[in-house]
Structure formats: C-alpha cells, structure tokens
Amino acid sequence: MTLWALLAVLQWISGGSRSGKTYALVRAFAQWLKGEQETSVIPKERSLLFLTDTVEGRQAIQREIEAQLGHGYAPYIATPIGFMQDEVELFWPLLVEAKAVDPHPPLRLKPETELVWAQRLWQPWLANHTFAALSENSEQLRCAVGDRATRHLLDIFQLAAFARLSLDDLPQLIRDHQLKMPSETVEAIVTALKQWQSWCTAHSLLTYGITTDLFGRVLLDHPRYQASLGKRFQCLLADNTHNYPAVMADLIERLNQQGIKIVLTHQPIGAVRLGLGADPDAFLSLKKQATVIEQPHPAKTILGAIDLRLQIQELLSTPQSTLPESIAAIQTTSRMQLLQEVVATIATAINQGMVQPREIAILAPGLDSVARHVFSTELKKRGIPLVIWNEQRPLIQSPFVRALLTLLLFVYPRTGMIPEATAVAEMLTVLLPREIDPVRAGLLSCYCFQPSLEKAELLSTTQYSHWDRFGHRATQAYEELRHWLSGLDPENPPVHILEAAIQRYLWPQNLTASELAPLRSLLEGTAAYWQIYDHLPEYRATPTAERLREWIALLRRGIVTADPAPLLRQPQGVLLATTFQYRSAQLAHRWHFWLDVGSPRWQDGGLQCLWQAPIFLRQGAASPSARVWQLESERLEHLLVDLCSRVSDRLFLCHSDLAANGSEQEGPLSPWVDLAVGDRPQAVTNGTMINNAICSSA
Structure with missing residues (x-):
C-alpha cells in the first residue's frame, strides 16, 4: 500500500456555529503536514486543496493557517464555484476533445x-x-x-x-x-x-450554471480527469460542506476513492445557503465512511454554555419561559421612533465606554432604504462609524455613474438617446463641483445644451444673452469641458472615454471607497459587455452606438449593481446587515440589535430560495433539509440557534407596534418581546429609559 493510502483518513468534523470547526480543520491539516515532513515528503502548495463556502471563509482559513503554521504556507483556497471555474478552464482541451464545447477560448x-x-x-x-x-x-x-x-x-x-x-x-x-x-x-x-x-x-x-454543468456532466465522469485528481491533489480540506451543492459531494467521493487525505467540517442544522443550491444531506454518505469528531458547544453565547437548540425549542414552545437578563427589548409605537431609539441606545452605550462600535451588529431579515438612511445619517451625526455589509445598489443610483453616462452621449453619435436637461445639469455639477454650482448648471443646461438625435452638443456660453452671469470660474471650467469633449475620438471604445473622464474630473475629488465602488464596477462591466460582442462572430459588426444604447438601457433597468470590495478584517464600525449576509460572512459580535422582531419575515428564518429549490435536493422530500421548507418553526429555530451562537453579551429585541406601512406587527418573536419587557426596568419604551436598559445588567 502506498504512503498516501496509509495516510488517507476521511475525517468528519461536526459542530454548530462558532464551535471551532475551522480551527479543528486547520489543526488536522497541520498534524498531517507534520507527518509528511517527517517522511521527507514536502507537498506542493497547489496540491493542498482547501474549499470553503464564501470569500469571508477563505480569509478565515488563511488567517487560521497563519496563526497555526506561520506565513510559510499558501495553499490553494477556493469556493466550490471558483474551483469548478478553474477546473473547467484548466481542462478546456479535454472538454473540446469530448465535443462538449467550442474550441475557442472561453469567456465568462x-x-x-x-x-x-x-x-x-x-x-x-x-x-x-x-x-x-x-x-x-x-x-x-x-x-x-x-x-x-x-x-x-x-x-x-x-x-x-x-x-x-x-x-x-x-x-x-x-x-x-x-x-x-x-x-x-x-x-x-x-x-x-x-x-x-x-x-x-x-x-x-x-x-455559473454552464460551468457547473460542464464540470458535473462531463469532467467528473471522464476517466482522464478522474485519474488526474490523484496525481494533482494530496490533501483536501473542505470547510462548511453544509453550504455546498451536491456536485461537490461527488467530487469529494472521487477524491476519497483516489486515497487522498480528506477532512470535512459540517454543521448539522442551519445551512445558510439552503435554497440557493446547498444540499447538506448529499454529504451524509461520506459521514458513514469517516472518522467523526463532534465539536463542543460554543463556550459563551447569549444563552450561556448550553445546548442552544434545546434552549431555543423551549423558548419557542413554552409561553411562560423566561429570558436571560442579557436579553432586553426596545419597544415603540412607530417604526421611525424605533429606529431613533436604536440609534440613541447605541450612542449612549458607546459614549459610556461599555462597548466599541466594531462590537455592535444591527440585523434584520430584510433592510429597507429608510432604515439604511436613518442609521447612516443619525450615527454619522454622533460621530459613530457605520458599515453596511455588502451593500449592492444599482449602478444607476450613483450620481457619478449617471454623469459619466450622460457624458458618453456627447461623444458618440447616433445612439438614439437624448439626454434630458436635468441630466446635463447633474453632469456639470458632478464633474465640476467646485466651479459650477446647481444654479449655474441649470442655466447652462437650459441655454447652452442642444439636444439632437444625431449627437447632443454643448454650445458656447455666448449662446446665452446674459452669459456674464455665469462668472469667470464657471465659464472657464465649462469651456474647458467643451474643448476636451470635442477632442475625444468616438472610434475609441467607451471604457477608454470613461477612464479618461474619471482620471480628469473625478479622481481629483478624493472620492470615498463607497463612491469609487460603482465607478470600478462601471469600468469592469463596460469592458466585459464590449468583450462579449467581440467574442461572438455574428455580433462583432454591431456599431458602437447600438452597443452603447443597449448597455445604458441595461444600466437604467437597475439590474447591474456595484460590488463592494470584500472587507479583509472585522468591520471597524457598527455593522448593518441582513441575517442572511451576517450568517454567510460567519461574523460574531458582543452586542446584537435584532430589528423588526415583530415582523412575520422572521418566520421564514431569513431563507433565500430560488424557484422550487427543494425539489432539486438529492434526498427528496423525506430528507432533513427538505423539512426546513415544510416546517416554518424549524426554519426559525435554525436561524435563532445560529444567531444566538454569534452574540455573547447583549441582545436587544427591537419592536415597533406598527410597521413602516402602518400595519400592526405580530410575528413569531413577538412573545419574546413580551417576555423581555415584562416588569423589567431595562425594557426601553421611550427615550428616557435608555440608560436603564444598558446599565441594569452592566
């Protein structure tokens, strides 16, 4: 038997949230690596395959490797879809040979x-x-x-x-x-x-779908690809397999058959991506072949060091239960008043030094623009930083993006799109904020803008009889913009014009990271859109004007969003996120504020679901995962167990009697609010009782 076969032990690490599964996974890797070094066999970094479910998980594994092994190891860490993309592109010649794809290089x-x-x-x-x-x-x-x-x-x-x-x-x-x-x-x-x-x-x-289809339908069953697995990989470590699709269970089975060292972590309940392709039960057959290691419950949670699932079940099923003193309620009549009370409570706690902004998370099943605006503006007034997690707003909502799109219509003729005067005024104030104020921009757009189906134009300021009212600075900046636009070559692709405009007019404004994110996405999206046309033979002759018209129309539909750069560390401010985002990022905080706990939306457990996703589960309707859709109470239970594992000191249940639309709220967690209010002095029902709410359990 080969050395690899002797060392091939399939390990299954099981545990709940925050139970140390990732630590145990890396520790198993370190022990295996130490054994390899003792036999003078040094594995290549690319042969050490780590899989994890999210970008944040990838960062967590890298940090854990550095903590346990130092900075000397940089293994291949990928998400399931990232791994499949790499494999499909790496084995593209094999797919061509199998007549599964066209011989041309792939484009994502x-x-x-x-x-x-x-x-x-x-x-x-x-x-x-x-x-x-x-x-x-x-x-x-x-x-x-x-x-x-x-x-x-x-x-x-x-x-x-x-x-x-x-x-x-x-x-x-x-x-x-x-x-x-x-x-x-x-x-x-x-x-x-x-x-x-x-x-x-x-x-x-x-x-994503085509990549997964090619990987699962063609590559996994191809003898040459299967033979390559044992030659390329010596060790597989897969974290959070409960959030993987079933195709990855088949991959791990193939690797197991090759005699490769495999360590998996799995969470029995609470798969975050259930409904988005995750199939936790597809991996249970691997558990039967593995050495199972059960992780202990988290040492410290809001409900203590106990079996959270049993405690949550009791709290949900027994009306006369009592909540720990560390759980308080913030209860108001209107939702706007509730948002203000949450802000005041946070500000008071921070000012008294009881908690740091980075130790607070505000969570809700869904976040509306009103809540985002109130928290952003009110916390900023108090000098408290706020981090909105993975905020993906349509690009068209950015005034910088709108200004750049308007500018393009002055460069490219015959697009069939005529900018409105208000859009031209916005362009002038966004590109030249120090030189042209909104009033002068409005005058310029009214008297010096000439709309045309052929090509819109900016006319000289002398077209306005009272041109002297513009002032020297505004006139000079406007004329320089006109001169610069006239020198642009419409033969250049739009992405070049956008880059030049950003460098000339926006970069000197020292924009923030949140303002730069839409610009980065606009450049990347525009380049990718043009690349598709150039990639397809039947569309290469499409004129630039037609491409640009379709691209701007797509942006105006609001389906293209700005993807913010992932945070490389714990957010350094109060975190605002949905329950799905928070759980996906595997975060934890000392203090939680659960927003709108009276909302019925908590009933679905924050479940995000694609069309009829349960029917695609491997085990069918009888599987434990399928029951999550059948039993709303079980979905809620999974969510609460997970969230309670991620808060250690204080939990505020934030409830307003009336929702934003004025309707009464009576959700599954409303009894918890009643329990938390009771006769306790820490129940917040108006602004005068905030200090009691914080200090009563200090």
Whole structure:
C-alpha cells in the first residue's frame, strides 16, 4: 500500500456555529503536514486543496493557517464555484476533445449580462408568456415577460447542474413533486434550457450554471480527469460542506476513492445557503465512511454554555419561559421612533465606554432604504462609524455613474438617446463641483445644451444673452469641458472615454471607497459587455452606438449593481446587515440589535430560495433539509440557534407596534418581546429609559 493510502483518513468534523470547526480543520491539516515532513515528503502548495463556502471563509482559513503554521504556507483556497471555474478552464482541451464545447477560448458571463443574452435567445417564448406558470402571484405574472421569468429559467438550469440532474429528467421531477404546471410549459422549459446550454457551449461562454454543468456532466465522469485528481491533489480540506451543492459531494467521493487525505467540517442544522443550491444531506454518505469528531458547544453565547437548540425549542414552545437578563427589548409605537431609539441606545452605550462600535451588529431579515438612511445619517451625526455589509445598489443610483453616462452621449453619435436637461445639469455639477454650482448648471443646461438625435452638443456660453452671469470660474471650467469633449475620438471604445473622464474630473475629488465602488464596477462591466460582442462572430459588426444604447438601457433597468470590495478584517464600525449576509460572512459580535422582531419575515428564518429549490435536493422530500421548507418553526429555530451562537453579551429585541406601512406587527418573536419587557426596568419604551436598559445588567 502506498504512503498516501496509509495516510488517507476521511475525517468528519461536526459542530454548530462558532464551535471551532475551522480551527479543528486547520489543526488536522497541520498534524498531517507534520507527518509528511517527517517522511521527507514536502507537498506542493497547489496540491493542498482547501474549499470553503464564501470569500469571508477563505480569509478565515488563511488567517487560521497563519496563526497555526506561520506565513510559510499558501495553499490553494477556493469556493466550490471558483474551483469548478478553474477546473473547467484548466481542462478546456479535454472538454473540446469530448465535443462538449467550442474550441475557442472561453469567456465568462456575469449574471446580469447572462440575463440579457438569455432574454434575446428566448424572446419568442417570453413574448408569448410561455413561462408565466413559473410565477407565483399576480405581481410576478406581470413581470414574467421580462427579467423574472428569465431569471427563474436560469436558476432552474443552475439548480439542476448543482444536483447533477439531466435536463431530460426535469419533467419527471416536476411530476414526482406534483407541481401544478401544464405539460406544454414543462416541455418549453426543457427545450429553452437545452437551447441555452447549446448556445453557450457553441460560443464558449461560461456562466455559473454552464460551468457547473460542464464540470458535473462531463469532467467528473471522464476517466482522464478522474485519474488526474490523484496525481494533482494530496490533501483536501473542505470547510462548511453544509453550504455546498451536491456536485461537490461527488467530487469529494472521487477524491476519497483516489486515497487522498480528506477532512470535512459540517454543521448539522442551519445551512445558510439552503435554497440557493446547498444540499447538506448529499454529504451524509461520506459521514458513514469517516472518522467523526463532534465539536463542543460554543463556550459563551447569549444563552450561556448550553445546548442552544434545546434552549431555543423551549423558548419557542413554552409561553411562560423566561429570558436571560442579557436579553432586553426596545419597544415603540412607530417604526421611525424605533429606529431613533436604536440609534440613541447605541450612542449612549458607546459614549459610556461599555462597548466599541466594531462590537455592535444591527440585523434584520430584510433592510429597507429608510432604515439604511436613518442609521447612516443619525450615527454619522454622533460621530459613530457605520458599515453596511455588502451593500449592492444599482449602478444607476450613483450620481457619478449617471454623469459619466450622460457624458458618453456627447461623444458618440447616433445612439438614439437624448439626454434630458436635468441630466446635463447633474453632469456639470458632478464633474465640476467646485466651479459650477446647481444654479449655474441649470442655466447652462437650459441655454447652452442642444439636444439632437444625431449627437447632443454643448454650445458656447455666448449662446446665452446674459452669459456674464455665469462668472469667470464657471465659464472657464465649462469651456474647458467643451474643448476636451470635442477632442475625444468616438472610434475609441467607451471604457477608454470613461477612464479618461474619471482620471480628469473625478479622481481629483478624493472620492470615498463607497463612491469609487460603482465607478470600478462601471469600468469592469463596460469592458466585459464590449468583450462579449467581440467574442461572438455574428455580433462583432454591431456599431458602437447600438452597443452603447443597449448597455445604458441595461444600466437604467437597475439590474447591474456595484460590488463592494470584500472587507479583509472585522468591520471597524457598527455593522448593518441582513441575517442572511451576517450568517454567510460567519461574523460574531458582543452586542446584537435584532430589528423588526415583530415582523412575520422572521418566520421564514431569513431563507433565500430560488424557484422550487427543494425539489432539486438529492434526498427528496423525506430528507432533513427538505423539512426546513415544510416546517416554518424549524426554519426559525435554525436561524435563532445560529444567531444566538454569534452574540455573547447583549441582545436587544427591537419592536415597533406598527410597521413602516402602518400595519400592526405580530410575528413569531413577538412573545419574546413580551417576555423581555415584562416588569423589567431595562425594557426601553421611550427615550428616557435608555440608560436603564444598558446599565441594569452592566
């Protein structure tokens, strides 16, 4: 037996949130690495494969490796989709040889551009409302012709790829789960998805769904690829496998058959990505073959060092239960008053030195613009930093992006788009904020802007009879802008014009990171959009004006968002996030503020779900994971167990009797608010009682 076979031990580390699974995973790796070094066999870094579910998880593993082994090791750490992308591109010649793809080099499609090209391909079906049955209510039905129906179809394709399910098996799957859908609609869905699959592979286009499909349908079963696994990888360490798709369970099974050292971590309940492709039960067959290590419960949580699941079950099922003194309530009549009370409570605690901003998290099942605005403005007034986690707003909401798009219409002729005078005024104030104020910008846009279908123009200030009212500084800056625009070459691609405008007008303004994020996404998105046209032979001759018109129209629909750069460390301010974002990032804080606990949205446990995701689970309706959809109470229980594992000192249940729309709120956690209020002095019902709320358990 080979050395690798002797060392090949499949280990399964099981435990809840914050139980030390990642630490145990790296410790197992360190022990294995030490054994390898003693045998004078030094593994190559690329042969040490780490998998994790998120970018934040990748950072956590790297930090843990540095803590336990120093800075000498930099293994290959990837998310499941990142690993599959790398493998598909690495083995592209093998896919070409198998006639699965076109010989041309692959090009990745972002989700928003994937949506556009899929809509073009499926336009006849969409125009006839063929897929209206995918929508679940009248509002979705009205949107089924456009984005929503297309998104549902692409999600079905991706879920099938995650499960390694053939598209031909989709009709039987729908029948088995008794979904009410006409047979002709099911046939149209399969036909449309096959058409999308063929079109993408024929043009060497890779989306998340196509990448997963090629990896699971072609590579995993290919003998040469399977043989390569044992030669390339010596050790696999997979963290948080409960958030992986089923296709990764098949990969790990192949690696296990090759005699490779494997260590997995798994959480019995509370998979964050359940409904988004995760299939925790697909990995249970590996557990039967493994040495199982159970991690202890977290040493310190808001409910103490106990079995959180049993404690949560008791609190949810027994009305007369009592909550620990460390759990308080902030209760008001209106929601606006509630937001103000939360801000005041946080400010008081920070000013008294009881907690630092980075130790506080405000969480809710969903966040609206009102809450974001109130927390941003009110905390800023008090000098308290706020970090909005992974805020992805449409690019078009950025005034800098809108100004740049307006500018492009003065460079490229015959786009068929005429900027409005208000947009021109905004462009002038955004690009030249020190020289042109809003009043002068309005005058310039009224008297010196000439709209035209051929090409919009900025005219000389002398076109206005009272041009002297503009002032010397504004006139000079405006004329310099006109001169600069006239010297731009419309033969250059828009991304070059955008880069030049940013360098000339926006970069000197010392924009913040949140202001720069949309600009970075705009440049990347524009370059990628042009690259797709150049990649497709039948679209290469598309004029720049037509491409630009379609790109601006896409941006105006609001489906292209700014992706902020991931934080490399714990946020250094009060954190505002949804429960899904918070759990995905695997964060923890001393203090939690659970917002809108009376909202029924807490009932679904923060579940994010793609179209009919439960039917794609490997184990079917009888699986433990499938029950999460059947039992709302179980979804809530999983969420509460996870969140209570991530708060150690203080939990504030924030409840308003009336929601933002004026309706009364009575959700599943309303009894907890009543328990926390009771006769306690720390229940916050108005601003005068905030100090009692904080200090009573200090």
